Amino acid sequence: MSYEWVTLAGYWSDFVRASWLTLQITLLAFVLAMLLGLLTALANASRVGLLRAIARVYIEAIRNTPVLLQIFIVFFGLPSLGLTLNAYTAGVIALGVNVGAYLAEVFRAGIQSVPRGQLEAASILGLERSQIFIEVVLPQAARAVYPAIVNNLIQLLLGTSLLSAIALPELSGTATVINARTLLYIQTFSITLIAYLFLSNLLSWLASQIGVRVFHPPLVMKKRTRQWFLVARQADRT
Numbered sequence: 001m002s003y004e005w006v007t008l009a010g011y012w013s014d015f016v017r018a019s020w021l022t023l024q025i026t027l028l029a030f031v032l033a034m035l036l037g038l039l040t041a042l043a044n045a046s047r048v049g050l051l052r053a054i055a056r057v058y059i060e061a062i063r064n065t066p067v068l069l070q071i072f073i074v075f076f077g078l079p080s081l082g083l084t085l086n087a088y089t090a091g092v093i094a095l096g097v098n099v100g101a102y103l104a105e106v107f108r109a110g111i112q113s114v115p116r117g118q119l120e121a122a123s124i125l126g127l128e129r130s131q132i133f134i135e136v137v138l139p140q141a142a143r144a145v146y147p148a149i150v151n152n153l154i155q156l157l158l159g160t161s162l163l164s165a166i167a168l169p170e171l172s173g174t175a176t177v178i179n180a181r182t183l184l185y186i187q188t189f190s191i192t193l194i195a196y197l198f199l200s201n202l203l204s205w206l207a208s209q210i211g212v213r214v215f216h217p218p219l220v221m222k223k224r225t226r227q228w229f230l231v232a233r234q235a236d237r238t
Contacts, residue, residue: 004184008191011178018174019195025091025170026157026203032096033156034149037103044108055104062101068162070094075166087168091160099156106148110141143215150207154200161196171195 043055062070074097075090085093114137122132164173175192179185 004182004187007182008178008184008187011182014174014178015171015191015195018169018171019199021168022157022160022170022195023199025088025095025160025163025168026153026199028092029095029099029160030153030156032092033099033103033152036097036100037107040100040104041107041111044104045111059101059104062098063105067094067098067159068165070098071162071166087163087166090166091163091168091170095156095159095163098159099152102152103149106145106152107141109148110145111137113144114140146211146215150204150211153203153207157200157203158196 040055040058043051044059046052046055071091071094074094075085075087078085078090118136118140119132122136127135160170161172163170164176167173169177171192175188179188182188
């Protein structure tokens with residue numbers, strides 16, 4: 001058995017490069033998803049009917065179709081319209097657009113969670129709509145939906161494995177190539193599994209640290225159950 005692991009040790013640098021590429025795609029696609037999600041949520045809450053209709057069509061079309069098909073449309077379909085993208089760019093766009101639809105619903109729920117009385121009070125104080133959103137709605141909504149945002153980030157990381165279908169050398173794609181060369185199925189995919197576990201736990205830990213430092217009272221996560229809770233609620237009970 002030892003020679004099998006020695007053989008895979010020669011591919012260590014490939015696994016490292018694939019992990020770094022996976023992390024890059026995840027973060028870039030997540031930034032795009034956050035932007036699309038926020039804009040769509042605002043459009044969905046707009047008084048303009050056309051904007052609401054566009055937001056709903058986007059959300060329903062993306063959430064009710066396979067993400068792999070969306071990747072194929074971006075990578076294989078857009079060139080027929082004169083827009084050719086490499087696998088890296090197509091992967092970032094496809095995953096960002098997909099997760100953006102889910103984040104739009106997350107943001108919408110967060111915005112609606114803010115008590116209407118606070119909005120009316122802010123309006124009475126003479127604040128403009130933009131000020132109300134930035135100073136009243138956004139801080140409370142961000143706190144309410146932060147756990148869901150982190151969950152979507154982790155799902156996005158795992159979704160990068162689908163990009164192996166367009167020959168992008170991320171973790172799953174690299175593992176498939178190494179497996180074809182070595183035929184060491186268990187060892188190759190076990191290393192890949194561990195890499196995904198490491199990256200997902202790394203992102204979860206970083207997110208928990210951000211939650212502790214950004215929100216006041218701190219937003220923290222139990223280590224054993226990995227379930228989010230608010231320190232403020234615990235303080236209210238005591």
